[in-house]
Amino acid sequence: MEVINTIGRRKSAIARVYLSEGKGQITVNKKDYVEYFPTKTLQYIIMQPLNLLNAADKYDIKVNLTGGGSKGQAEALRLGISRALIKINEEDKPALKAEGFLTRDPRQVERKKPGQPKARKRFQFSKR
Secondary structure, three states: OOOOEEEEEEEEEEEEEEEOOOOOOOEEEEHHHHHHHHHHHHHHHHHHHHOOOOOOOOOEEEEEEEEOHHHHHHHHHHHHHHHHHHHHHHHHHHHHHHOOOOOOOOOOOOOOOOOOOOOOOOOOOOOO
């Protein structure tokens, strides 16, 4: 099996995923994923598509992550892994789609407007 590469995005985070057959090693920016994502919730988010398909120990995954925060990076990685698993086996698509792992979350940070401190927040109004 050749190396399968996909991309996952969330907010401003970009995850380039390289999936190949192996023993279940997940390397993120040349570190183990447990070291890169120390919290259990983020580790759980990453493992969701693999656990759903019982493929946690079948593939080695190498990831390049850039941009965003830790939560955005974890969700970008989940999307990238899900897309890679579909490239391997097209029959897994309905199961992953039902869980919502194939949907690119379109929500982005709204830009700051001029004359305001933030995107929606306004300075205090004074009548006099």
